[in-house]
Amino acid sequence: MTPIFGYSVPGKATAWPALIGVAALFQLVVIPPVTGQVASEPRLSSVEQKIRDYVRAHENDQITLLEKAVNINSGTLNLAGVREVGRLFAPEFASIGFDTTWIALPDAVGRAGHFFAEHKGNRGKRVLLIGHLDTVFEGEGQKFVRLDTLAAGAGSSDMKGGDIVILYALKALESVGALKGTRIVVALTGDEEDAGPLHLVSRQPLVDAAKRSDVALAFEEDAGKGTVARRGFSGWQLTVTARQAHSSGIFQPGTSMGAIYEAARILNTFRERLSGEQYLSLNPAIIVGGTDVTYDSAKISGTTAGKDNIIAPRAYARGDLRFISDDQLQKTRDTMRAIVADHLPGTTASITFEDGN
Known part of the structure; x- marks a missing residue:
């Protein structure tokens, strides 16, 4: 499968993001490979004009559907809300010939599941x-609001707007018969923001779909341009962890500096050493x-208790961590491990x- 392409979906209440999606799909499923000379100023064919006109004519339909989607609370851990979307x-x-299915996940995963549609x-x-x-x-988040040509609301661009671009790009192609015979899988996952500790289980349906695909297009919100x-x-x-002791001795030789000082040292050193790396974010x-101290990885929440005069033991x-290449990932991890290993006293x-590495 080729690398994933990304197409932008700004939070604007206009039809042009769907036109970008149509252009990308049209190149993949309709237009044959180009040979010979290409006109320096290519014009839209009659079919392409009809596709463009369809997207423009259904602009209000797109915005109406976006409003409905945004007004459904679908935070990752709101399983019922995700399923409702x-x-x-x-x-x-289904109205354009796709077979739709909801892929349920085991209860232990703690996530809603995924919506798949296949042509x-x-x-x-x-x-x-x-x-x-x-x-x-x-x-509940922010409800859908429209201000002139802008639309805002929880998930309006990340990424319910992108989902609607996918849908209306396909609808536009279907309107001119361009979907006939095509092989397309739409995967709208239910836990993109946080797959949880059992992410290998949750991601498997997407991995399986990728293995039987030649090209993938991602429609996540971005900076107004296509990327490769x-x-x-x-x-x-x-x-x-640290030795627990009375706070009166914290700066004295032989006394632990405590877990909180050590955590603060590590995190700040991450910032100092890594913030200048191109494309890297941590x-x-x-x-x-x-x-x-308690922490629940499934719910992404924790509790803590202590006393002002106790050096924190935990x-x-x-x-x-986001990275541009495997090489950058491994170098960053090595740097982080070295920083973590340089412990404060106690x-x-x-x-x-x-x-797990």
Whole structure:
């Protein structure tokens, strides 16, 4: 399968993002390979003009569907809400000849599942279109609002707007008969924002779809242009322990510096050493520390308790790491491990990454 392409979906209440999606799909499933000279100023064919006109004529339909989707609370851990968004899209894809299915996950995964739609045929490249139903926002979030040509709301661009671009790009192609015989799988995952600790189980349906595809197009919100590469993602978890003692001796020789100072040292050194790396981002998302510390990785939440006069014996932090290449990932992990290993007095720390390394 070729690398994943990304197409932008800004939070604008206009039809042009769908036109970009149509152009990408049209190149893959309709237009044959180009040979010979190409006109310096290519014009739209009559079929292409009809596709463009369809997208423009259905602009309000796109915005109406976006409003419905945004107003459904579908934070990753709101399983019922994620499934409701899937039910919203199911009849839309079915209406243009796609077989739709909801892929349920084992209860232990703690995620809603995924919506898949497939158009079966034997013509052209096997295309995988990727989106997601969940949003980064938990709780009710911001409802859909429209201000002139702008639309806003929880997940309006990340990425319910992208899902609608996928849908209407396909509808536009279907309107001129361009989907006949094509092989297209649409995968709208339910846990893109956080797949949880059993991510290998959750991601398997997407992996399986990718293995039987030639090309993948991702419609995540971006900077207003197409791209031919996207950064990879890895999670990390930092665990710190220290000797517990009375706070009056914390700066004295032989006394532990405590887990919280050690965690702070590690995280700040990550920032100092890695913030200048091109394309790299490293974000500590959660930290808990104190005398009694708990963390639930499935719910992404924790508790802590302690006393002002006790040197904290425990701390935990986790976050994400985004990188442009495997080489950058490995070098960054090596740097992080070296930073973690340089302990303050009376402390120990360890770091693990999403794949367990």
